[in-house]
Amino acid sequence: MKILGSLSLVLFLLLPNAHSETEQHAYQATGLKIGEVTPDSAIVWTRLTKRPERNPSDGPQVEIKYVGNKNDKARRKGTVEAVVFPSGTSVGDLRESVPGVGGDTRVRYRPQGQLEWISSPWDAVNSERDYSRQILLKGLQPRTKYELQVEGRGSGQTEPTSQLSGSFRTAPSPEESARVVFTVSTGQGDNDQDRPDGFQIYPSMLRLKPDFFVHTGDILYYDRLAKTLPLARYHWQRMFSWPTNLDFHRQVPSYFEKDDHDTWVDDCWPTMKSNYMHEFTFAQGQAVFLEQVPMGARTYRTFRWGSDLQIWLVEGRDFRSSNNAPDSPRKTIWGEQQKKWFKRTFQESDATFRVLISPTPLVGPDRSKKNDNHANAGFQTEGQELRDFLGSQENAIVVCGDRHWQYMSVDPKTDVREYCCGPASDKHAGGWSQDDYVEDYHRFLRVKGGFLSVTVQRIKSKPTLIAKFHDVDGTVHHTDTRVAK
Template sequence: MNLNNRRKFFKKVIAGLVSFSIVPKIASEATALKMKRRAEVPYFTNGFKIAEVDTNTTMLWTRLCSQAEPNPVRHERIEKVFRHPINFDENQEVSKMDGAVAGTEGMVRATVKDKRGRTVYTSSWKKATPANDFTSQIPIKDLKSGHAYQIILEAKKTDSGEVNIEQGSFSTAPGKKDKVPVLLTTSTCQYFWSFDDKTRGFHTYDSMAKLNPDFFVHTGDYIYYDKPGPLAKNFEKARHKWHAMNGWPSLRDFFKKVPIYMIKDDHDVLKDDAYLGKGPYGDLTFQDGVKIWYENVPIEDKPYRTVRWGKDLQFWMVEGREYRSPNDMEDGSEKSIWGKEQIDWFTKSVDESDATFKLLFTATPIVGPDRERKKDNHSNSNFQNEGDWLRGYLSSQENMFVVNGDRHWQYVSKDAETGLVEFGSGPVSDYHVQGWDEGDVRPEHQYLNLIGGFLSIKVDRESGEPKIRFNHRDVFGKVVNEQSFIG
């Protein structure tokens, strides 16, 4: 090899060595930069909710998170009702628990666009802080009735930080004179460990999404503080229950395009049969539970409210925990689940309504039948005085029906004395079914089925006549019972 060739050879070797040492360095720096940017971006790991939709308003909710995905489910479950986790360490750090999602400080804003892509509203940047568990609620007003809208949520950690974006869609309620069809779904009672899809969470939410409902009503027990994995006996564990539930992909995807209305029940605020004055549950008080509820449920005013959806439907959602009397109080005219203020509001608004069909959504039964040992609802003997009055009042209203949560089985019941009809949607999953014997069919029952799933309700017009159709469905959306009524 001559001198020139040797020089060329060594130059190539040296260049290769230099290149080899530089490339990994550049790659590692790029990876580090990418990871740094990811760490600086808030995530929508708990999704967002479009809530309380009316003719021209809605409320948005979200929580800013520091991790892109919830902690994976690591524990196996016992093979009986509620599927409690096996060997779950209740004293471990919450950040290490199955389904945990860490929050992060930051700011979020919402932009609303109409179906033509024109911006009709942009909020200011709202701060997400530890005081409210990094949640943010954004009221949106001055929308048009019966219009479709797109939601764009932006989140960042600092004023100059990188922005993360999430999108969704919804439609406002039509005006009270508009004769338009409406389809809604409703379900109840979901415990994180009663999931029936280890990846998605709950089949019911994916099945409801396929129907493209106009809205969804959850009638209580969205989470369970008093069931293990963990038992929510303090603020941190109670908040974790919401993080884990909202982290399921089936819920996150559903709420991107279906507005929600939520009603609280006992397990959402403290423990079984909770009321003000009962408790605490470990270190968690009833007041703590109510605060955490309003962190996660965007309601601007009272927890009882009514919504008009076109000419043919109006529905009421009532509050059964904040105003109730103690369960062990002697029954009589002073003992109440709703309280006087709510009763006065309810009867006045119902009397004023000219909607063809009226639906009362309640967390607990009014007709039943219920188990003899239960003592916390209007179908039980220890609230019989108010229950008798309520069944009589509701049955006097033309085309009014009750839709309730709390019961862990599907049913339709007709009160023997008043004729009031009540629809129990059943729990979200089959793994949550319990509390009633399959062969125990009572005279009130028009339908009884020990399965999970949901109830779909459709209001439309056939040959000019208004009609309401109630369909019980299993977790995969198959219709298992149907009842319809002409207005």
């Protein structure tokens, strides 16, 4: 296994004046993220940090105490009694923490091979958004590879003290037939990494040279430790300072969706009450997500990648009814406004393949005791409405996350195809038996970690979609090929 080097060597260029003791320097130990790429625009997420590397993994950790000293199984219904830090420490001192610092960032970018850089203005990071800043790049050329340099400097400084390099390719224009490759993942637990420097799926995905990446949610898991707003941000700091994650996200643009665990807590909805999450609220979770990933204000959107591919990314937490409510025509996960938007834009699209990428399943099958997604009895009415709609559309595909196993299924009533990408590591896999192959639904089942890759291209002039299920090392375990009707 090749282990990526230290962050200061791999990702940072510390400029000559970076070690003056009289100045507060700014580093970029949580890297950069590139998002929402279109044929002519992209958003670059930047953040300034106090130190060039994350805190060591053997440092102090916070302890959560519960009323009545409840055991792990009972805690989700319990009440937090206290959040206890080791003596003399705070969030910034915890293991793998990456505290932020004030200062300015700018992005320099250019089409690959050109000499002159285009530069955004210097502007301050926002201390109320975890010292982050998002920069919109406009006026880009379609299907063009761009080089990036994100520069940072401390407050009051005039010269950069850190520089981070990256690259991305813009989407082809809607009229252009182009080969497009993207990868998809879900379920990324910080304690479930499978190599000393992070997660094996990231270098494996890089070898495919994807045009973009979609994270379907559960990017991290707040439940156990994120009992305050600073502790919630701590989860993002440690997840995106793993060297594998840093190296991937500086080279591949992403589209992010959120699910329950990276919004607030397991199976959550907006009006849900939970003493288990202590001071950290659902609304805070919504806001933190928008500050930590490069995206606009709306979490449901659609993107076109050439003449043969359009993707839809949907929101499954902000508008949903209570999971506990009885199923009915009014019970919803998406909300009426999003549902109308989806049906209208999906029908209006002339892309050959239309791919709905959902944080949670629409087809399944899922565990009988689950009651949180469209494949469950609790949302049967809306689930059937969406499956009926998708089944009436040509060349419509569903990709989903959330479930901790990989599968391909076909709904026996509507013939809707669903690919579930599986979790980010084998340690995170589970929740289904490998022996429980449901003949009416399953075409492929693998209770392990890995990722999904999707390639859309023309083979002998025919638009073709090829979906592949990979293990964490990139080995393909199943391939499904769809030739456009």
